Amino acid sequence: MAKLGDTCKRCKKEPTTIESRKDEFCSNCFIRFIRGKQRKQMQDEKFKVKFSNNIKRPKILFDMQNDHQSYVLLDILISMLEEQLTQGPKALRGFDLIISIINDTYHIININKIIEFYTLSKIERLGIQFKNIDCEDYIKNNKFQHLKLDLPNFQTFIISDNNENLNSNSNIKSYQNLLDQISDNSTKEDLINIIHDDIILQTAKDFNCTILIKPDSMTQIAINILSDTIRGRGSEIPLKTQDIIINNTNNSNNNFEIIHPLRDILNSEIKIYSNIRLLNNLSPILNEINLSSDKSNRNKSVGEMVSEYFKSLEIEYPETVSTVVKIGAKLSNFSSNNENEYCEICKVSIYHDPKQWLEQITVPGCVKPQSEEEFSNLKRYLDSINDDDHDHDEKIVDLSSQPQVKLCYGCMVTLGVSNVTDFDWPKRPTKEEILSEYILDDQEDD
Structure with missing residues (x-):
């Protein structure tokens, strides 16, 4: 049985120093193993090296975030573009890479440090663009x-x-x-994700990108699946965790794709890759990421707590993570009775009326009082809420002249946790409306 220190079975040269998924690797073979996982997800012809300027290159938007997954995926994409340029004197890169960085008080990425690590000449030679987005503009x-x-x-x-x-x-x-309208960390995390998706789609529109790359690993996809289930957003799992194509009704040849090149890689493997390739040169940035995740459980959001769960699980039982992702991949969108109904907060389709759905799966009534004591307690309770009910009725009457909108079950739950009753929120188009506005027809120029 092979063990660490034995000669690597892949290159048959170097000693093994890394163990992952009950297999052993030397450092170089592990890097190739991880990059191979990404290449498998991007092996379509449109991503491959081009040998003529007449062949149109797809514009890819990379949604870079301040985590190990993003830095590792960036390193892998850069290595892919470098390999393409070595495949002959006429070799051209297979795609144009635009890196979108949303900077806010929660996620700050130092672009200068990244360019310094890879060198400005390499970034320019590979045609990589950075788009630094200020949330205040949103x-x-x-x-x-x-x-x-x-x-x-x-x-x-x-x-x-x-x-x-x-x-x-x-x-x-x-x-x-x-964000200050919300006190609960999980609710705030949920709304930040909604805003983040809005900004990314708008950026894709601005740059006429037809492909969006998400840096989510297999572990992160599993985290998203469980987190959305907990938040009551189960219907969104297929949209957030699968590689999808959003059809352009005006021109089927110019659809918008969302892909996850790291979907076969565990977070533990991401960390190993990061330690081998990046830590010595980007240690200040990566160490800050590690420190930011070390905080009290009382301050953690749903996503952070689920992340902690998988962190302790994936080392010994990686198949559990894979099983969650496979189950999520089997889910599909429901057919809505009214395809024109969208949630006013997150803009996803409302497949079922939340109130009606809850009434169908729960028992809304209560057991009638039996004893004198129970009747007495009920009377005191009704007397205590009588004034509140009166005020509540007045509010409903006052609101009856105002336009009413729909919220999905997930937004009702997430806002209910924070006891939100008044809320300012941007008027936003749906994802389909945003993308249908900008995807280019064949007759249009880049």
Whole structure:
């Protein structure tokens, strides 16, 4: 039985120093193993080396985040482009890579450090572009509406929907103002992800990209599956965890793709790759990432707690992570009874009325009081809430003249955790509406 220190079975030269998935590797063979996993996900003809300028290169947007997965995927993509340019004197890169970096108070990426590590000459030779996005621009470029939530009755009203005056009554003047409306970390994490997806799609539109690369590893996809299930966003799992194609109804030849090149790689393997290739040169950045994840359980969001669970699980039982991802991959979108109904917060399709669905799977009633004591307790309870019910009825009457909108079950749950009743939120198009606006026809120029 092979063990660490034996000669590597792949190259038959170097001693093995790494163990992963009950197999042993030397450092170089492990790097090739990980890169091979990514190449498998990007082996389509459109990604391959080009030998003529007449062949159109796809524009790829890489959604880079401040984590080990993103830095490792960036290193792998750079190595892929470098390999393509060595395949002959006429070899040209197979795709144009645009790196989108959303900087906010929670995720700060030092672009200069990245360019310094790979050198400016290499970045320019490979045609890599960096797009640094300021979240404040997202606030300035969006109009806000004030939502009034009646969570017990699953009702949401727009207090003001006058397009000319949407922002005049809003308290949202900065990105931090938007997040300060929420106290719960899990809810805040959920809304940040919604905003992040908005910004990424808008960036893809601005650069006419037809492919979006997400840096999620197999472990991260499993984390997303469980986190969305906990949040009540199970219907979104296929959209967030699978490689998908969003069809352009105007031109089927120019669809928008979302792919996950690291979907076959564990987080533990990401860390090993990072230690071999990056840690010596990008140690300040990567160490900051490690420190930011070390905080009290009381302050952790749902995603962070699920991440901790898989961190302790994937080393000894990697097949568990793979099983979660495989189950998620089998899920498909429901067919909505009304395809025009979208959640006002996250803009996903509402497949079932949340209130009706809850009433179908739960027992809304209660056991009738039996004894004098129970009747007495019920009377005291009804007396205590009588005034509150009266105020509540007045609010419903006041809101009856306001337009009503729909929220999905996931947004109802996530906002209910923070007891949100008044909420300013940007008026946003759906994902399909954003993408249908910009995907190029064959007759259009780049």
